[in-house]
Amino acid sequence: MATINTTPPDAAVIREAARWLVRLHSGEAGPEDHAAFERWRQGDPEREVAWQRAERLSQQFNAVPPALGVPLLTRQRRANRRAVLRTVAALGVTLPAAWLGYRLAATPSGSEAYRTAVGGHQDLTLADGSQVQMNTDTDVDVRFSEHTRMLQLRAGEVYVRTASDPTGTARPFIIETPQGRLRALGTRFVVRRPEGDDATTALTVLEHRVEVTLRGGGAPRIVNAGESLRFTTDAFLPARPAGPEAPGWTRGVIEASNMRLDAFLAELSRYRRGVVRCDPAVAGLRVSGVFRLEDTDAVLAIVARTLGLRVVERTRYWVTLSSAAA
Structure with missing residues (x-):
């Protein structure tokens, strides 16, 4: 027998679903956006629950076309804005809804x-x-x-x-x-x-x-x-x-030169979902090198091995670097 998850999604996940709803109904979403959306949606069961909730509400407002995984959006942006805002409000997203409302209202039809x-x-x-x-x-x-x-x-x-x-x-x-x-x-x-x-x-x-x-x-x-x-x-x-070179991220890398470990992890965390941190006892260790952003798990493994640390994964989205002796 299938188990039905009745636990409501986390508020942060609901906000993410609301942002995706707005993006997919902006009239500007392309193939990369839809691919990124599918990766987000499939990355965690809680996201799927949040998205289904958003989708059901959107359908009630006639805001969502039948298929969301293909280039489906028309240029009926003004009509969609009102429907999307009603859905966002129904999702119970308060502060983000205000931001999203401003975002939609402040984006003229001539903008991208x-x-x-x-x-x-x-x-x-x-x-x-x-x-x-x-x-x-x-x-x-x-x-x-x-x-x-x-x-x-x-x-x-x-x-x-x-x-x-x-x-x-x-x-x-x-x-x-x-x-x-x-x-x-x-x-x-x-x-x-x-x-x-x-x-x-x-x-x-x-x-x-x-x-x-x-x-x-x-x-x-x-x-x-x-x-x-x-x-x-x-x-x-x-x-x-500041130097004359473009930042490393424009080439898909993080460049570190004698950077504190805690600062390095804060920068790395921008490129992956969840929490990446280190124990205070090792926060002052120094990191140097050029690291590819395409695989942040590999970056964590390399840094841990170089500094003699261990990677502790409490969940997929909560990772801590700790002393190997701990």
Whole structure:
């Protein structure tokens, strides 16, 4: 006899299902999105339960077409937005629902929305020839008008290489975050919304300059090549030096040079679901090397072997590096 799981999904999993619902109904989901969705859905039985719950509610609102695993979405975005929002509300997602409501309402019909899953990566070539690489768990809107070339970074990290405006009108290339507006001045740069820190944006300029205007006002600041800094809505934090090379993730690697183990694991955890941590007694051990992001389990095994540690897997999604003697 089959066993029916009556335990409600974890709130975090419900939020993930709600985000997938919005993404798949954005009108912009492509084959990579559907493949990433299927990997997410099949990765944990709890996700399947959460998705079925979302799907049933969506069908009640006539929001979900019959097949979700194929390129199924039409461009009826405005009608779908209202139905999706009703479903999100019915799922009991409160704060994320507010965010999702803003996300849908704030995405004009002339914009393109893109999202990568945890561990995912996507390369974009924009209409003007500019190139954008999206890191793990990244959410952006791209909107070009006759006056501006605009990217809104809602989450995650992007590496941008701007191109000259082919229209000949020199439209500014802008990236917006909740903390401010960044105007590219013929440049290569990286912008990141740090995980767990909704109050700051991080900028690293690799070539030429970027002008930053804070959301709270004040004089703009020019950030030059070789500088990296964070800023809030009303203040710039101290700058630090940065090299000219694109970050390792653009090549599918993590680069560590004498990095504390706890800091290294925090960075690695961006590319896999669940918790990756180490015991406090070994947190100060140092990690150096170049590690491929395509297999984070292998990275953990290599680091543990190199440092004389052991990998303790309490569950698939809770991994701890501990002293081998513990």
